[in-house]
Amino acid sequence: MKFLEELFSILLADPPWRYSFSKSSSRKIENQYPTMTLEEIKTLKVPAKKNAVLYLWATAPKLREALEVMQAWGFEYKTHMIWDKLRTGMGYWARGQHELLLIGVKGKFRPPAPSLRISSVIRSPRGGVHSKKPEMVRDMLNTQYPTENKIELFAREKFPGWACWGNEV
DSSP states (O other), rough: OOSSSSSSSEEOOOOOOOOOOOOOGGGOOTTTTTOOOOHHHHHHHOEEEEEEEEEEEEGGGGGHHHHHHHHHHOOOOEEEEEOSSSSSOOOSSOOOOOOEEEEEEESSSSHHHHHHHOOSSEOOOOSSSSTTTOOHHHHHEEEEEEEEEEEEEEOOOOTEEEEOOOTTT
């Protein structure tokens, strides 16, 4: 896949992480969508401006890999948010009920205005579709950065005001 030629200030990404610990073929992520190796994800040339912010989704087992991706894409980790899915899911060490939304900056990018900063815990039920993320994250970014151009990487659907890149759009 090839990225757009335009560069973006706001990047939201949900990489198709590959997992190697599924005990049965019926539970493999690849049954839902094609995945990529860590190296394939890390070597992508993301369309980020010199000064940009990345919001990167990661499950708990992929935290280390997500930090590697963030660094490989040229972003410095700043903080993260937690998506509380309000319902316990699957897991091997602990049954997961959350995902991480890592936040990293490239160059000099300002945080949102203090009055627009929300709680680091996003409470929103899981959607019916595998890996669907809460729309309130896009809404938050639209409110915090109304004039900045935005792209969703590995997008599954289009949203007004957002460029999207992904093989499921």
